[in-house]
Amino acid sequence: MTAQLANLLFGATAVVYAFASVLFVADLLGRARALAGWAPRLVAVGVPLHAAHIVVWSLVLHVCPVEGIHFALSVASMLACFAYVLARSRYRVDAVGAFVAPQALAFLLASRFVGTVADEPRLRSAFLPFHVVSNLLGIALFTLAFAAAVAYLVQEHRLKSKHFEGVERLPPVDALDRAEHRFLALGFPLLTIGILTGTIWAREIAGGTGIARASIAYASWVLIGGVLLLRAAAGWRGRRAAVGTILGFGLSMVVMLMYLVRGLWGGHS
Template sequence: MPEVISGISFALALLFYSAASALFFLDVARSRARLPSAGDLAGLFGAGGRVHEPGARPSAALAATASRHAPLLLGLGALGHATYVTLASFVARVCPVHSVHFMLSVASLLAIGVYLVARRRFRIDALGLLIGPLGLAFLLGTFFLGKPHPEPKFSPLFIAAHIMANLLGIALFLLAGASAALYLVQEKRLKQKRHVERMGNLPPLDTLDRAVHLFLSAGFPLLTLGIVTGTYWAHRLEMGNTEEVMRAIFGYATWLLIALVLLLRAAAGWRGRRAAYGTIAGLACAGAVLVIYLVRPAAGLGG
């Protein structure tokens, strides 16, 4: 019976966390500034870079639904998460405090509790963009609680989803990083008051800034999927594998930096240079993850 309840609580927490994370993302992605239209992106890579009329925004009804139901779903997910961790410890007959993932789960549950209490008073609803996916990732990490030794068998579909999510996410971040670099170059030229004819075909700053936001918004859900599946996969983190630890650190750093750029744009109006620097920093962390993959055979990091 405890095994059945444990499995049900795990499934419900997974469902609620996923739904809450999606709603928080939809709420934050509808930035106060419109996303680039097709004409803007054509201007980004073509001559002229002229700004076109705004595209259609998500409906106000959808935004209201996200703001209203996301915290409730997050709280239900945390309840299922706490139930699962408690029952899984008894079923596996292990001391959960010896597990890295258990400690991370407790930290995420505490963060969710503080967030749900403080969000209305301090108007920090947008912070759910960080809290929801973290709860989801650490929930999946506890799946290996009490069973660190058997090598898990993953389906080809799971492996393909993990790899493709990371590859597509990094591809979009490369575009965001390129747009951010162009933004910094264009801004420097404008500050130096160079003549327009000497600026080549670089698009306006506003177009570049919105392009950065578009590419980050498109890549963030993919990176989140990669982080979630990677956490589910990284059971060897419990054994202190050097490669896994380094990859996890840079992977979470990438996700956190990109999430902060999106969050601060929605909550604090961050745009322009600050968003560009944050995007480039996130791209650098993603590059570190790729370097670890490439140098692993030569350096013997996998042990």
């Protein structure tokens, strides 16, 4: 019964995110404008469904929701959607949902269908809660920063090329730039905690293995820190900041994927 409920919640969440994604993309393409207002609402509906799915699924598998990369992906995407729901009106970045909703759907599906929870090592450490929770929140905020950065590049390209068609479907470039900076600035301290606890945890449990993964994680930390530093010190805004954010987020995703698929490759590192 509980397994069926987990499947039901998984399906409902996926359907809601899928519909939201379709509506967001249709809006960006100038179609179904009348229904566009429903897309952020669907994301808001998806968040509690997603949270319920995480809880029920963790009960089915007897796994703590903050343990293991599969749950981490799912929880991070749920938190990103939650942060989007909270931030969209404040920063007037409704259209950022066009990137957040498909990503949440992709993470939800990946958490279920790429590798298995059983492949993951069961690691216990005092640092684990700090490591996982800070990383999850950090990734949620970087997801929003990434979405704002992508939207910024699209919008900036339209404005620079003077092709104004569709320009009204994305938020103003200045609003996107500010939103991206705020998400990044909020996420960076969390990423720092994640990196520090991860370093200690990896030494404790894995004896310093996973060098490649750790190196990429450090690179993403340096990159995102650099974006923030250059913005404050040298006024790096707009396109350069957006590209830096996308690269930094991309590297952190590579780390996540390496965790995710290591079971498939048959190793822990």
